[in-house]
Amino acid sequence: MSSDLGSMARAIVDNVHQTWLYRAIEGWCRKDALELREDLGLASFSITSSDPLEMYQTVKKHLLSKTFHNDETMQFLMDAPRWVGFTLDNDEFQSGQQIINAAKNEAIALLWLMAIPKLIISPTIMPEEYPIDGIMQFIGNLMKSDESRDSLVKHMSSAMESRGIHDIVFEPNPIGRGYTIDETMRAQRLSSLVAMVIMRSTKYPFDIDQVFPLNEEQIVEETAAYIASMQAKTMLKNQITGGAMRRPFDWPLIGNPKICSRLFKTLDVLKHYASKITTCSLYSSEIAGESVPWGQREFISFLLHELTDNYSEIHRIRHGKSKSSELDHFIKLLTGENIEIAERLSQEYDPGAALFEELKDYKQKAKIGEKPRITPERRFRIILASLKQKVSEETLEEIASDEIIDQIIEAFDVIIEVVEGHRSSLGEETERFAHALCFETAYRILQLLDVGDALMDLPWVSRFIAEESARSDISIGDIDHLDEEHRIRRIVSAYAGGLTYLILQSLEQ
Secondary structure, X not given: OHHHHHHHHHHHHHOHHHOHHHHXXXXXXXXXXXXXXXXXXXXXXXXXXXXXXXXXXXXXXXXHHHHOOOHHHHHHHHHHHXXXXXXXXXXXXXXXXXXXXXXXXHHHHXXXXXXXXXXXXXXXXXXXXXXXXXXXXXXXXXXXXXXXXHHHHHHHHHHHHHOOOOOOOOOOOOOOOOEEOOHHHHHHHHHHHHHHHHHHHOOOOOOHHHHOOOOHHHHHHHHHHHHHHHHHHHHHHHHHHOOOOOOOXXXXXXXXXXXXXXXXXXXXXXXXXXXXXXXXXXXEEEEOOEEEEOOHHHHHHHHHHHHHHHHHHHHHHHHOOOOOOHHHHHHHHHHHOHHHHHHHHHOOOOXXXXXXXXXXXXXXXXXXXXXXXXXXXXXXXXXXXHHHHHHHHOOHHHOOHHHHHHHHHXXXXXXXXXXXXXXXXXXXXXXXXXXXXXXXXXHHHHXXXXXXXXXXXXXXHHHHHHHHHHXXXXXXXXXXXXXXXXXHHHHHHHHHHHHHHHXXXXXXX
């Protein structure tokens, strides 16, 4: 067992260059209490001891905010100890220097926990060769006891020493001096805290209330599954996008049977570990109010979505707003017939070879301008589902603004088709239906992007855009009279413009 810990420690140290978090840890380790006091503009240590708890949080927030530009992540790390039941005790600190050092040590420990999922597996290891037993042993030692954590510190110190890293401290326990809790709960809640920070690092959403009931063995397995599935997911994306020397899916390339088979091997590993996760809804669907884990078809659909995303990004870079290219047709075909392709591939003995044949077929269809055979209603659902999956993987700040705008434009273009398709049955209610569908769509998109508060501004922003557009068209003589079809298009365009404006405003804040 000791040799496994040693090998995992060496792997982490060998991979430290893989994440910017290590540079942050290195920088904070080298700063002493005096330097941090000066960074905060404090004249002396006596000032810091006047309100120990406030100063502790100020120092911790200083380190975390300088490290993370994502406010949600920073706030999560600020609040996590309190969420699991730990509280800071005024009486634990006798000097300002103690406060600064304790807060610094906690922040560094949190940074190490955030870094471990990215470092514990080398990017050169194939997913089917992930050292899951070693990962579980390492995670188990992080959670078990002070003695097990001390053992990890020794292994990490030895590995860093052998690499010539002398002044960086591996601190795996974020709950140090100043924190109190009922001793009967300490071990279990500390395990939960360690697990939650590691889970947060994977960028997977998780349910805190489902983390607490896990026993010692379950929480280790759960946390290891988060790490392994995250690494497999990252590997899958990298295999699709490629690197500087090789881009197998760089249009007009569509890979080859061997590369497509490699994708399915990685997908199998992702599915294996994702199926072990019980506290995350990322790899499940809600059916009739119940959460149902993904099966083979859903994972293949996810793979197709990743391929489509890759080609969409290439399209944005190469063609800007041009939508008449062969690549554009190819993307629309893959998007529109995702479910049908996934269903066919799920029945294949060799899905990798079958995927390549599917891509060849759709490339040929795109060449002659063939469109996906789907109804506007279904295309509308696909667009919203695609945006939902994108947001589940990245924060709003990480998604390119033009990518969001493209999705909005596409969704509202489909609304026009939906309304037109039901015009005869709607009769005089056509405009009311268009307003309601636009508002409901805008609401769902704002909720997906976690900026739902902006909804209250949508009516007046959309009205302003509609009035300005009409005024402009009247002034240049483009409007003589508006028939119902033109009114529907203006309603939809106004909502799309208003929604785009509100989202771009949120991105700038």
